[in-house]
Amino acid sequence: MNKRTLAIASLMPLAFVSTVVAQDQSQQPSPLKPMDQPGQQQYFLPEGFITATGRPEPISRLVGTVQVIHQDRIAKSTARSVTELLNENAVGFMSEWTPGQTSINIRGAATEGQGRDFKSQVLVLINGHRAGTANVSKLSTADIERIEIVRGPSSVIYGSQNMGGVINVILKTGLTAPGNVVQADAGSWNLLEAKAASGGLYKGFDWYVGGAASTRDNYAISGGAPELNTAWTRYGATGAFGYQIDETSRVEGTVRSDGIYNAGFRGSSANLFAFDTRYNYSFDSSYLAKTRDGQGNFYFQAYFVTDVDDLNNPSPLSALNAVTARTTTDHNRRQLDILGARFQPRYKPFSGNELLFGLDWERSWLRSDRYRAGGSAVTQLSPQDNNQTDNFFAVYLEDSQSLFDDKLIVRGGVRQTWGATALDWTPYAPTLVTGTNPYQATTYSAGLTYAFTDWLAGRAGASSGFRAPTATEIGANFTTTPIGTTIFGNPGLGPETSQQWEVGATANWKGGRFDTVVFQNNISNRITPLTVSSTGGRVVQIQTNSPANLIVQGIEFQLQADLFQSFSWRPPVEGLFWNVFGNGYYNWKMTDYGANPLSGTDLALRINKYGASIGTLFGQVGTQYPWSFQLLGILRGPMWYNTEESLSPVFFPGQNRTVSVYEKGAFWVWNSRFELEVIKDLKLFAAVNNIFDVNNHPIFIAQDSTPCTAFQVNQNGACGNSMPGREVIAGFQFRF
Secondary structure, rough: OOOHHHHHHOOOHHHHHHHHHOOOOOOOOOOOOOOOOOOOOOOOOOOOOOOOOOOOHHHHHHHEEEEEEOHHHOOOOOOEEEEHHHOOOOOOOOOOOOOOOOOOEEOEOOOOOOOHHHHOEEEEOOOOOOOOOOHHHEEOOOOOOOEEEOOOOOOOOOOOOOEEEEEEEEEEEOOOOOOOEEEEEHHHHHHHEEEEEEEEEEOOEEEEEEEEEEEEOOOEEEOOOOOOOOOEEEEEEEEEEEEEEEEEEEEEEEEEEEEEEEOOHHHHHHHHHOOOEEEEEEEEEEEEEEOOOHHHHHHHEEEEEEEEEEEOOOOOOOOOOOHHHOEEEEEEEEEEEEEEEEOEEEEOOOOOEEEEEEEEEEEEEEEEEEEEOOOOOOOOOOOOOOEEEEEEEEEEEEEEEEEOOOOEEEEEEEEHHHHHHHHOOOOOOOOOOOOOEEEEEEEEEEEEEEEEEOOEEEEEEEEEEEOOOOHHOOOOOOOOOOEEEEOOOOOOOEEEEEEEEEEEEEEEEEEEEEEEEEEEEEEEEOOOOOOOEEOEEEEEEEEEEOOEEEEEEEEEEEEHHHHOHHHHOOOOOOOEEEEEEEEEEEEEEEEOOOOHHHHHHOOOOOOOEEEEEEEEEEEEEOOOOEEEEEEEEEEEEOOEOOOOOOOOOOEEEOOOOOOOEEEEEEEEEEEEEEEEEEEEEEEEEEEEOOOOOOOOOOOOOOOOOOOOEOHHHHOOOOOOOOOOOOOEEEEEEEEO
């Protein structure tokens, strides 16, 4: 039995346990209504949003712009990773570099290309605590209840990395996902997926246990040609347990593991020899309590996270390296361990007022090693990241006051963070000067919301965020990336910062919700590698705090509507429903005032000028065979990129790699999904992704096509990169 089949088969015991547990449900409450049953439960105005303020609050009370991906959308998606799910909801730019790696850009702030969260400007959380990675491609969708996104740095609850926003992945529990489910599907390119879960409640105790595994071979691009070195295997599991001590207090804990294994890594050199294993696991435990009069609340969370990137990136063929300097092995393993705690009491001192006080503490350790082999000139080099130890402590306050019968809500907060980054001994870095650099940062948020009518509300706010420099960025030695870029550190670096303002409005009506916002995000003191030389494809850079800002201004929208309710239409058939939904943005200004003058443009890079997802879902419930059909369109707008690819001089004359900027044109991708409940609780489904078989890619300039527009001699076995072509999936889901 091969490894992939074993991963799928490992879920069968869980399915058996689910069946046994299901046999004794007599003392459990009636199952909650599933959120994936259109026509029975709609979420046009999601309540209980917790990420922005650290406590459940209606979205109508929040100053910042938020976006929620609910279970009803997740259940209708064929996304295997959080990356694919965010892209289906137009959260921002997603590079989708490889199946196991992505970067994200929201309002001009970006995660680091490899997803190293300690170098990212967008903060990714799991159950409210630091995930340890900003590479959401390694996180699967199997056990996710919902995803909450705070767009922009509009929350003082969070510290470093909160410059473009916060993405909080909230996992299922026995309270949110009671019952049992088994699901399996198969599809193009030998896709196999299986998952099973069991959740429930019994005498104050609740549980959720779930597991998932999937595998896929190399996919085919538009026209059917195989895209070699794109296979992957995923598996993970989640256990969430809670106990209601009494009516005023509760404890809960979650343990989980998730990852992508032996995933092909073609990258900018179309490498057929590189592959990665990336996984993430965590444990969190929380205590929640409130006073009997409801005036005070108490929240404490402790957590531990381990994140591993095991990278295997040889470069045996590329002419960017001399023959004797080409590598057959370049193994870089990076492990980040995090231990932290959050303490958040809040109190209502008088009518309409609520005061939150918070303390955060965290310690993390980054450890890397590296081994290289190949030609006679290949030597050992330091890892891509120097070893470092980080500590921070933060205190923050946020106060909100409602006035005029709750029509006006004024909110403000401030956070002070003290931290220290220590540069530690690192293998093969004999010139490294170890030491500790302290830093501190003050961030704020302030604003108000006002209900003009019972259906229209407005909001306005201003806020700030920061990212602390890493030990590698401040290190006095250098690192060398697999493609030949040498980057020198700078001990004098300060934190990156962002300043944001936004003005928005939300309209709600029976059956629908529309939200729009105008914003500006001003990113300053950016830590950027300044190129000091670029000769023969080999680049030398030094880290600096750029004196020039990056400014993004734009407009965003969100729409959800039940058309029959919105227009008071009478369905022609009993039980018929028809919903539409969409998310989108348009950035009319995205200017990098520190752009390299040799690049030929001052446009911000790796950010779409516009993007959108639009869809419709219609079907019928209350019939013998309930059914639904969803059509989803994803628009990736134009993007500008100083690509690392070595492009063909025939098609791209005069390229200066990592300096010359090229425009990536806009394109659409359309997906569809059909579901049919053939008997009670047994659902069959089929999906088609990339219906029109588009040959393109979110980030790479050179596609896998004929003629090849990449410079063949500098590639590593293939030429160019393309996303998957048309994909067909079919499967079943059984609930009991």
